[in-house]
Amino acid sequence: MSDIAQRPSVLFVCVHNAGRSQMAAAFLSHLAGDRVQVRSAGSAPADTVNPAVVEALAEVGIDISAEVPKVLTADSVQASDVVITMGCGDACPVFPGKRYLDWRLQDPAGQGVDAVRPIRDEIEQRVRALIDELAPVADA
Numbered sequence: 001m002s003d004i005a006q007r008p009s010v011l012f013v014c015v016h017n018a019g020r021s022q023m024a025a026a027f028l029s030h031l032a033g034d035r036v037q038v039r040s041a042g043s044a045p046a047d048t049v050n051p052a053v054v055e056a057l058a059e060v061g062i063d064i065s066a067e068v069p070k071v072l073t074a075d076s077v078q079a080s081d082v083v084i085t086m087g088c089g090d091a092c093p094v095f096p097g098k099r100y101l102d103w104r105l106q107d108p109a110g111q112g113v114d115a116v117r118p119i120r121d122e123i124e125q126r127v128r129a130l131i132d133e134l135a136p137v138a139d140a
Contacts, residue, residue, distance in 0.1 A: 017042025
């Protein structure tokens, strides 16, 4: 049991913060609400979020059209309980006492929405499992 006042915090990291990490953060925010603090960042952020990712999430009722890729900082890693990497390799700083997970997912960069949908669906499944582990609903 976790203290309700102490929300777990999760940081999703990929290279460009334009696809996978944006989708994961959006799903976690959408599905967990205020039970989990959510961040996302990229080791080499793109200028904009992948339009196919925006479209794929819009199809399931999640609007990330206003999101902007953010740069990965050591502070964001230190402020997170769980750091989930998605292909950022050695660019992700590692700090003791943090839990690291590596989600191997296809990169949606340069792909159309048809190719992004299965990536989106896999990310949603992984995020739902993460929520069940980190912040289960009390009456579930």
